[in-house]
Amino acid sequence: MKLRPGFVLELVVNFLLPWLVYRYSHPHLGETGALIASAVPPILWSLIELVRFRRVDALSVIVVGGIVLSIGAMALGGSPRMLLLRESLVSGAIGVAFLLSLPMRRPLIFYLARASVAREMEGGAARFEALVQERPGLSGALRMMTLVWGVGLTGETALRSWMALTWPIERFLVVSPFIGYGIYGALTVWTVWYRKSLRKRSEPSVPADGVAG
Structure with missing residues (x-):
């Protein structure tokens, strides 16, 4: 994906x-209060997108959903282990949303x-x-990626979550980032490979005599 001005602006607003x-x-x-306040920019951006283009910005919805989950986790209690679980809830909720969307038409x-x-081109x-x-x-292919x-x-x-509930906090803080980034990295590498394989399969094959000619 090229870093177009609209895409950069969306990253700034949402992150x-x-x-x-x-x-x-x-x-x-x-x-x-700070978490609630931090949800204001993506909410405003989503409203602007809705008014201008009659569509809800998916990235804004995910960001706001993560903030809402963080607030909900805080309401469940402020114990150290609950705070460790809080950041995992966001990716888990997104993963569950992906799986629940599989039986749907899209x-x-x-x-x-x-x-x-749509952000990259007019009428996209x-x-x-x-x-x-x-x-x-x-x-x-989109269903497989989902x-x-x-x-x-x-x-x-x-x-x-299992690590946060069973491991010593110090060990979790050291190992957890490697687990998270490792899984995200593996998913990203797989996605790049999968897209390339799809692109190769979709390219029309050129007959050998046509190449020779």
Whole structure:
């Protein structure tokens, strides 16, 4: 994906601004108030997208959902182990959402991919949907990617949750980042490989005599 200005702006709104709002409001509002305040930029961005393009920004929904889950985890208690579980809940919820979307006509990654294409080009959403209609194999590929990411994120949450509840806190803090980044890295590498293999299979083969001529 090319770093187009619209995509960079969306990353700033959904990741940088929430972090800045949280950091500077935390001393004044406390942790819960700062988390609520950090949800304002992606919510406003999603509303602007809805008014302008009649679509809900999928990335904003995921970010806001993660913030809501963090607030919910805080409400369950502030014990050290509950705080360790809090960041795992976000990826777990996304993984479960991926898996729950599999029986639907369009899996969740379809909407994420369509939103990405819509940001990159004018009329991209319509062109992406037309491409899915023209190539039946693309729909199956999106469903496979949804399954793999759903299983990966859910498994990562289950593993880290078990570690947080059973391991000493010091050991968890040392090992947990390697587990998380390792799984995310493996999923990313698989996705890149899978996309390349799909692209190769979709390219028309050139007959040998045509090459010789």
